[in-house]
Amino acid sequence: MKTVSAVGSPVQTMRVLVVPELYRPDDATANGTLNDAVALVADWLDRDDGLHVYWLLSPPEVADYDPEYVHADRERVTLVEAEPFMHGHEHEDAFSETGYTEDQFRAIEAEIFDESGYVDVVVDQQVTGRYDLYKWLHRLGGGREAAVQPTELVGYVHDLRLPFKRHGREMPDGAATKAEMAAMTYTDGLWFKAGVDAERLGEYGTGVLGEELLNELVTDALETGSPLDFADFEERYADAPERLHVAGSGWGKKNLDVVLDAAERLHDEFGIRTLMTNMDPIPDGMAAREFVDAYPECSRERYEAALEAGDLAIVASDHETMPRTPFEQAASGQVLVVRDEPWAYDCVPEDYRLAGDLADLEALAVRAVRNWDEAVAENRRMVRHVRDVRGPAQCGRRTYRDLAERVDRRVAAFEREADECRDVVERVVSETDGGVSLDELADRVADAAITDLVYALRSLGYEDAGNAGTPVFRPPE
Structure with missing residues (x-):
């Protein structure tokens, strides 16, 4: 995995198009894909007062979100609205990763390029x-x-489609895995939310991609992290645990039988009740147990109330990809007992003392209750570690630097190769006081690609102001 410098600041401002996958197409804010991207964009905007972000998203009334949620109430953010492929069909969810429609492409053209805009990185x-x-x-x-x-x-x-995952086994003969890996081969770079998926690409990709190409993809990839704003959570611990909180979707991978067996023992020995929250239905066999208080299809408000009420969490998943829910629980003062699997160590310290094999989780939970003060101290240590790994500033810095370096490299290449265009642009802007609007510049420089105008201005020290509509470049000070 590549590392990106954390120091210094790039010279160039940027215009970036972000295209999230909405695997819950009618409820945008329930998508971890979008939540992560929103946090990254917020950090980028704070870092760079000339950055402009374009979102390609379903209209707010289609995907049930407020434009303010994706920062589209700010001048330096433009919402490019278009309904996605198969919108409204009963099997729409099967195509959440499948763009694109002609309407989406026309919206990109109208909102960005018809305004003499451009996209540095998508x-x-x-x-x-x-x-x-x-x-x-x-x-x-x-x-x-x-x-x-x-x-x-x-x-x-966000979550690599591998044969052992639900969305990796939807098609026969590993077709989902092959499709995703094939699409990686013509990118200019890869971001992985979780390092464990980059490692798995190296492991599973050998059956699809050549070794040299595979090594190149993994070596050049960036681990972004999945940003969590810890200011949203109050890490407050009970004097003694009263409630186990079982949360999150994706029942098939979570080994709920193991978790509920542990929950039953915690109830029998210590009187601890279990809260179950999920945005999906909860199977009757789980919800009907005497010691369980179940909240199926619960709202965000109900979930947040459970974060405050819960004291303990047990996560027994076969696989996860830097999940949000367990660490929202931990950051809310729920002591986290977690399965000893590679995915966990993208977040928890290698020596976390509340991690164990699937068969040991029940005993670990009992030990945590019996030694509550020690368990709380260990959870506090883990949360401090997660703050370093998943803080919005840390994730934003990594990704912003990667974007900026992509622009800087092209500025250097342009300066080596395009003297004639730069000279023409320099003559034109020398006759102009103040900022330069790209549409006006295009009218005065015949037969130049919009990209060449942008990079000519950059090579002359001009910076994009990040404004909406037609970009305006500020002269060097």
Whole structure:
């Protein structure tokens, strides 16, 4: 995995298009994909007062979100609205990673390029439509006529489709895994939410990709982390535990039988009740147990109340990809007993004393209750570690630097290769006081790709103001 410098600040401002996958297409804020991207965008905007972000998303009334949630109430954020592929069909959910429609491409053209805008980097969570998006942005940015590549495409892997995961085994013969890995081969870079998925790419990819290419993809990839804003949670612990909180969706991988057996013992020995919260229905056999208080299809408010009420959490999942829920629980003062699996160590310290094999989780939970003060201290230590790994500033810094370096490299390449265009632009802007609007510059410089105009201005020290509509470049001070 590549590392990105944490010091210094890039010279160039940027315009970035973000395309999240909404696996819950009618409830945008229930998608971890979007939640992570929103946190990253917030940090980028704070770091760079000239950054502009474009979102390609379903309209708010379709995906049930407020524009303010994706920061689209700010001038430096533009919401490009279009309904996704298969919208409204009963099997829409099967195509959440499949862009794109003609309406989406026309919306990108209208909102960005018809305004003489441009896209430096697209951060794409889709899979099977990726080449079409790449081709469209390349064409609109000037294509082969541009002196440097108009748009770099970063494939943002939220949860790698592997054969042992639900969405990796939906199709026969590993087709989902093969499709995602094939789409990685024509990206300009990969972001992995979790390091464990990058490692798994190296392991499972050998059956799909050549060793040299696979090593290149993994070596050049960036582990972003999944940002959690710990200011949203109050880490307050009970004097003694009274409630186990079982939360989150994806029942098949969570080994709920093991968790509920442990819950029953905690109730029998210590009187601890179990809260179950889920945005999906809870199977009757689980919800009907005498010691369980179940809240199926619960609201965010109900879940947050359970975060405050719960004291203990047991996570027995076969696999996760830097999950949010267990660490929201831990950050809310719920002592976390977690399965000793590779996915856990993207977040918890290697020597976390409340991690154990599946068969040992019940005993670990009992020990945590009997030695509550020690368990609380260990959970506090773990939460401090997670803050370092998943704090929004840390995740934002890693990803912002990666974006900025992609632009900086192209500025350097342009300066080496495009003297004639830069000289023409320099003559034109020398006759202009103040900022330079890209549409006006395009009118005065014939036959130049929009990308070349952007990089000519950058090479002359001009910076994009990050404004909505047609970009305006500020002169060097």
